[in-house]
Amino acid sequence: MTGPTVIDVSGLTKSFGGRKVVDDVALQVATGEIAGFLGPNGSGKTTCIRMICGLLTPDAGSGTVLGLDVRRQQRQIRRQVGYMTQKFSFYEDLSIEENLAFVAGLYDLPRQAVRDTLEDLGLSSRKTQLAGSLSGGWKQRLALAACIMHHPRLLLLDEPTAGVDPKARRQFWDEIHARTLAGITVLVSTHYMDEAERCHRINYIAYGRLIVSGTVAQVIADTRLVTLTVHSARPGELAQRLRKAPGVEQVEPFGTSLHVTGTDQQQLKAALAAEGARGEPAETSLEDVFIRLMDQSRDNMR
């Protein structure tokens, strides 16, 4: 942790229709930190984010966000956070500037706030363009502009870069990192592994439960997975056989090679030797780790 805790919640629980979709989640995020929120579809990330930003009341649990009580001071929390929803909706037939002016009105912000935000996010030259005609990357920039115009100290970003091209994603992340230097704290959900690696810490949730938290390096090290790379003239067939071998947990093709993952290096080597193949040690990827965590938590739910 780098500073005072901006998000400090524990025991967060929420059910919909008798089904627990968030179960006893604790989360701590320090000032200026970018915390990644990862997990399979439907694992409860959005629901957690909504409880943290004061839009949803937890069934159980407590804590503070920006020093405000997550159960009793939801209105104040809402005014002090910037929340970028998964499907940010614009008025498509209004320009960038008109959309921002509308948001400024909601927050009682002066007209100057719109001009400053346009400038700040490099939107000034496009301010008259209709929101409906923007490309994915510019729409997302507009969404970010709308959520930071009131100068929140905490940004809650729910899959902000879904469907956006790599260059625009990179620009978005540069923007986010620049803001944290100014003391802004960020909680961001994503399904992209490269984005997880850009976070200071990651939190992985599955079936409503927080499974692991830590730096990317810690999370990878803690799972104690071993990965070997195998080159093969027929990687597809080898992969099929290796998947059935004892000690082999994952086999992923990467072009003409395979990444073979398990927890016991000797077992992995034996499985390869039985196929007349040899493996070179490789780094275990975050994706390998998440797939294992997902499989494990599914097994725990059975």
Ligand SMILES: Nc1ncnc2c1ncn2[C@@H]1O[C@H](COP(=O)(O)OP(=O)(O)OP(=O)(O)O)[C@@H](O)[C@H]1O
């Ligand atoms: N208002 C609601 N009423 C009923 N069920 C809901 C409601 N909101 C969410 N759910 C359910 O709760 C579960 C968790 O959903 P949530 O959107 O929090 O997951 P998520 O991790 O954000 O998923 P994704 O990665 O797909 O966005 C899902 O099964 C979803 O259908």
